[in-house]
Amino acid sequence: MGRQPKQPNRQLADLVTEVRLSRKGLARRVVERGAAVGVELAYDHTAVGRWLGGEQPNPPVPELIAEVLTEVAGRRVTTADCGMVAGQASADIGLEFSLSIAEATAAATALWRSDVERRRFLVGASYAVAVYPAASMRWLTMPGPEHPVSGQGFRRIGQTDVDAVRTMTAAFRDLDNRVGGGKVRATIVQYLHSSVAPLLQSSYPEPIGRQLFATAAELTKLAGWAAYDLEEHGLAQRYLIQALRMSRAAGDAGLGAEILAAMSHQATYVGRPGDAVDLARAAQIAARTAGLAVLESECHMVEAHGHAARSDGSMCATSLNAAERAYDRADHARPPWLDYFDAAYLSAKTAHCFRDLGDTARTAQFAELSLDMSGGYTRGRAFNLCLLASARADEDPHEAVRIGREALALAAGLESRRSLAYLREVRHRLAPHADIPDVAEFRHRVLEVATRAD
Structure with missing residues (x-):
């Protein structure tokens, strides 16, 4: 139950009157806005009546109310303007592919911190249908290359710091495959928050910065994959989007393709095969940029699975054939995060399609x-x-x-x-x-x- 002030909320009442929005209309828009960012709500006009009476809803609802009124009023409306207290984190945290590296670092570290704190809006967040297409579009259209800049910390980090994160990532990846995401996810997130976040905020030269963002992206992707394995789909989305953004900061097209393929994999699983096909095609562009035929094969495979989920046998066969051709021309050199993709995995994905x-x-x-x-x-x-x-x-x-x-x-x-x-x-x-x-x-x-x- 939220905090109950003694006085009615005059500020909210004035705003509702100004925008000529009914109580039922406000409740509906708040519920819809919550659904758009993976927060399931069940408000009606009686809830709005309680807000007007002075009840403070739990976070992230004050932020959602402010966002709805901003849209309707055509000007910026804050939670304070609504007579409410803002939470420490926004409901859409982690769902945006940031435009700048500084914003990307802030978004990723805020997500890790909120997850460690088990913020209420992250627990049980549902899959938001619009965010993957938006993130993949920004990935494709963002100009580059970017230049990772040092944080404001006094500590100067180097190769040994990056290598330590790589070692931990390899260990977490092995454990995830052996025991499942539920047994490792919390530990991965804690490591990101307590060990990786301070590194991102330290001082480093650009070559180290690129490696650091790549390893952070890989580990963030693994945290998202573990959430997906637990069927915590809204949480998985946030991690995969932030992983994709950090892979872009690292200038690692191959890792970006792998993350887009993971997004496609999840989209098929949750019943969004059309989105899965689009994400797979974006992944193929990144894989060709990286020059990794085995990665291109994987990206064709996830497209094939999307077509199969749409019951399109012809397009599925086309993608399967493309995957086999790409796999046949692949050499043995590949990044460690792609070691799982072999003939057996190719067969497994083909079996899923059929x-x-x-x-x-x-x-x-x-x-x-x-x-x-x-x-x-x-x-x-x-x-x-x-x-x-x-x-x-x-x-x-x-x-x-x-x-x-x-x-x-x-x-x-x-x-x-x-x-x-x-x-x-x-x-x-x-x-x-x-x-x-x-x-x-x-x-x-x-x-x-x-x-x-x-």
């Missing part, structure tokens, strides 16, 4: 190939086993259960909501065979695990 197109035979074929994967990718193996089990469910439910049990055993060591989503899909595919004892037992175990996690 799954979404309803082709169970080819889903099974490529899911089988995807199991010939490197060690250390526990979560990925659980995903691939679930893909295969789902594809086998109708043809051989006993075999699907055997494969599903292997996936379930791996998932037991993970904290990954996406893993549970894959297991639920296997359970759903086995529903027609629920009268078979081992199928019934497996479906019950999946339900128990999923319920316990929820």
Whole structure:
């Protein structure tokens, strides 16, 4: 419950009268503005009545009210003008691709700090549909190159400081693959806040600055990926946008392509395949700039998955063929953050495409190939086993259960909501065979695990 002043809010009442906005209209606009930045609200005219009576809503609602009245009044309206107290952070923190490096640094560090503090508007933030297209457009149109400038700190940092962040990033990346995003995300964010933020605000020469922004971008991307793995989609968006901005400050087109591909991956997952295709195509432009054929292959693959999710088999096939051609001309040199993309991963993404197109035979074929994967990718193996089990469910439910049990055993060591989503899909595919004892037992175990996690 917010703070309850003794007097009615005359300032807010005067503003509402000035702009000729009904209580119902103000409530609707605040709810819509919240949805645009991933904050779910449920206000109506009675809530506005309480605000006019002097009730102070919890952050970030005062900022949202001020933004709505700014738009309607055609002039700048602050929270103070509304007779309200501003929170320490705006509801749209992290959702904008900043125009300057200084603004980018401030936005990223503010996001890390707010996340460490578990600010209320970040917890459970929903996916905001407009922000990825805006960020990718700014990525494509922003002039360059940029020149990272030193912060105002007295400390002078160098190569050893950047190398330390790289070492930590590699360790976090390995842990994420082995145990899932839920077990590492909070630690990554704390490290960004307590160790990386002070480095960005220190003094450094430009070559060190570029490396620092690249490593910070990579780790920020990993924090976003971990949030995505937990299905905290609004939070993941904010991290991926800030990672993309820092990769631009670093002048690292390849890393930018990888982050855009991650955005595309998430867009398909949340049911925005059209956006996924657009993001994948932006990623391809960046990958060609970087001159990395294997990265270009990945970007064609995420486009193919977007087309498959739209049930467009023809365009999916075109993108799959482009991905294979790019992969065939790739050499072995690649950045460490791209080590996961190999023939097995290519097969797994192809299996996803055929799954979404309803082709169970080819889903099974490529899911089988995807199991010939490197060690250390526990979560990925659980995903691939679930893909295969789902594809086998109708043809051989006993075999699907055997494969599903292997996936379930791996998932037991993970904290990954996406893993549970894959297991639920296997359970759903086995529903027609629920009268078979081992199928019934497996479906019950999946339900128990999923319920316990929820």
